[in-house]
Amino acid sequence: MKFKPSLSQVLGLLLITVTLQSCEPTQPGNWKNEQISSPDKFHQLNAELLKQLKVNNEKDLENIMSRDFIDTRGKNRQIELVSNRVKTTDYTLFDEYYVVNRYISGDTISSGIKGPTGYSLTYQGATHEMYLAFFVPKNKSTANQDMITAVYCKYDYGWKLSQLDVSRYKVNGKTAPELHDQAQQCYNKGFLIDALNISSSAIDCSRPSDLWKYNSEEDMSSFYNKVLKEAYGLYRFPLAIKQVPSHPYIIRIFNQTTPEGVFPMIYYISSIKVQDTTAIKQENENIKKVINQTLPGIDQDKKYVLYSAFNKLPSGMKVDHFDMTAKLK
Structure with missing residues (x-):
């Protein structure tokens, strides 16, 4: 006997479908971490990405990449650099953003964190909907840490990885703003070489992602240049x-x-x-x-x-x- 759904069952299925399709906001805006209403599909993308990076299988990685990313010059080298980190270190999700873009050109998101540790993200609105994921090492005691950034875009052929990069996030267990604060303390004590070296490390960590900019970036740069000038004036080598x-x-x-x-x-x-x-x-x-x-x-x-x-x-x-x-x- 063939099963024939009733009208109420059909309407129920339609309601579920409509609910699933409309579970994400459609108006321009951005949503961070727990504000994202249906993060599971993005977390599945992340899990697959980290899995493929661990083995660095080029063919399987291309299955989750956008067509533009596949054709990008230098893509293989970039994948290799990120893969090398994932092979030796376990990474976990640090921050994530779901965005519905208003413009195709550059857009900026604020982290919502006030003060020097806050940051903003500037990116190209390649598609109407995008998802940005930032990963850091699970082991928080690791002295020197790198951040991995993955950007996904929703194309007419599905959600695909459109950008991937890795950059230094922490030195000696400290982020750029924390290193900047430490360098200032050394400077106030008269420890000029320490202030210069630590300030240099802060600059190295100041852009842990191609998209990322700390609120205190200009202060870090200005302080580094000041200390560098003083050190050159005080110390003559040999x-x-x-x-x-x-x-x-x-x-x-x-x-x-x-x-x-x-x-x-x-x-x-x-x-x-x-x-x-x-x-x-x-x-x-x-x-x-x-x-x-x-x-x-x-x-x-x-x-x-x-x-x-x-x-x-x-x-x-x-x-x-x-x-x-x-x-x-």
Whole structure:
């Protein structure tokens, strides 16, 4: 016996269909996180994206990409960079936005967060409906963290990935505004090199996504330029470490990225042959005792200071050197 639905059942099915189709707003606007009324379909897209990035299967990834993204020059390299992060780190959703665009040209969304930690998102309104997802590492204790951004657009052939990028989000467990605040504290203490290095890290983290701009970005940039100018005026390289009898002199100071975080690296020229590791280590012990007099604050409030001793200036060619780590905590 063939089942024949009643009129009331047909009307009921139609009502469900209409409800499902109209579950998302159609008027221009944007909705963040829990404000999104039906996030499941987007979360399914995210789960599939992260799954395919983990194995970096180009064919399966293209199944979820827009036609324009597939044809983008440099796409494979960009996918590779993001895939490398996902292969080594588990990511979780940090913020998400569903948007109905008013304009095809650029549009801006405010995070709704006041003060320096707040941010805005500027993007091209490629289609009427879009979904923006931002992912960060699940392990919050990871020192250096990257943010992954995925942008989806609703085309006449379905929801597809239209943009993907990855950028630095945290250094030493801190976001750009937090690093900026730390750099200002160092500056107020007279720790100019620390202020410069940490401010440089803040700049590195200031755009964790191509779409993202912190409210305090201009303040970060202005402060960095101010400290850089003062540091150039105060420190002239080569910089002698006068209190050490062997007369080593510093030729370069910069941020060195390690798995445990970002720490100051000091390159210096020694008159002691770097092959004589016992003597080089002893000289370095003498340097560590007085380095705070030459570079105030450099050996405070951090886990490590890294040193590399040379006998001649490093150049494009390989130069013998000896690396040492001062553990402070």
